[in-house]
Amino acid sequence: MVAPTVSAEINEWEAKDQLRVKRKKVGEEDLLNVFLIVVATNDQAVNKFVKQHIKNDQLVNMASSFSDGNIQIPAQFSRGRLSLAISTDGASPLLTKRIKEDLSSNYDExxxxxxxxxxxxxxxxxxxxxxxxxxxxxxxxxxxxxxxxxxxxxxxxxxxxxxxx
CATH class of the missing domain: 1.10.8.610 (SirC, precorrin-2 dehydrogenase, C-terminal helical domain-like)
Structure with missing residues (x-):
């Protein structure tokens, strides 16, 4: 992960060695030899930069603009061997979230x-x-x-x- 600052939750993931964080602004070198890129920022300059520097063989999810990426990542949750994934194909992340919450409460622990x-x-x-x-x-x-x-x-x-x- 590349970001100048991260949330407390991401800090916890890093502390548990669940991911690595480079604390800096994204640069062209960060996009080289990367198969999957998830751009989850509200910084339009970063979004534009990444869009300009991606290669045709990279999978890109642009959280703020689904049409600028080439993949979508569904919301998902699991209950043991039950795994459910929800997507509105970029039409409404808020609806996806609501449906996930509904299903999550219906399919409880x-x-x-x-x-x-x-x-x-x-x-x-x-x-x-x-x-x-x-x-x-x-x-x-x-x-x-x-x-x-x-x-x-x-x-x-x-x-x-x-x-x-």
Whole structure:
């Protein structure tokens, strides 16, 4: 990352070695041999500079002007094995943010454990010596919310699966 100043959150990421920060204004040398460039500044001079110095083989996301870049980065969040990405294709980042917040509250933290349960069940069910239709029935049964909301129901289902072995 290249920036004269950064937020507290980015300072934390740097402290955790999650990214490196060059604290300076962006220069042409910073754009060489870089595959992905994200320009997230409200400094029009920086935006113009980057736009003038990018190469055809670089992926560029211009946060302030989606049409000046050649890629868009969707908003995303995860709950365990559930990953959701949202985009309005540059039409409205504010709507994207609102939809992400809505989905994030609908798909709460309970999905973290639940998707792990679903994964483990899927692996076990596919190993069973039963018909494809019975496997489908079992997989369909566990996408009912009662399994997401109850660890007891999950354990009971796993015990039911054991009977097929």
């Amino acid at each position: 309970s999905y973290t454990q639940y998707t792990q349960f679903l994964y483990e069940c899927r692996v076990l069910i596919h190993r069973l010596n039963v018909s494809k239709s019975r496997k489908h029935e079992l997989l369909t049964e566990i996408i009912n919310d009662q399994y997401r909301l109850s660890l007891v129901k999950q354990r009971e289902f796993l015990q039911q699966i054991e009977k097929y072995k």
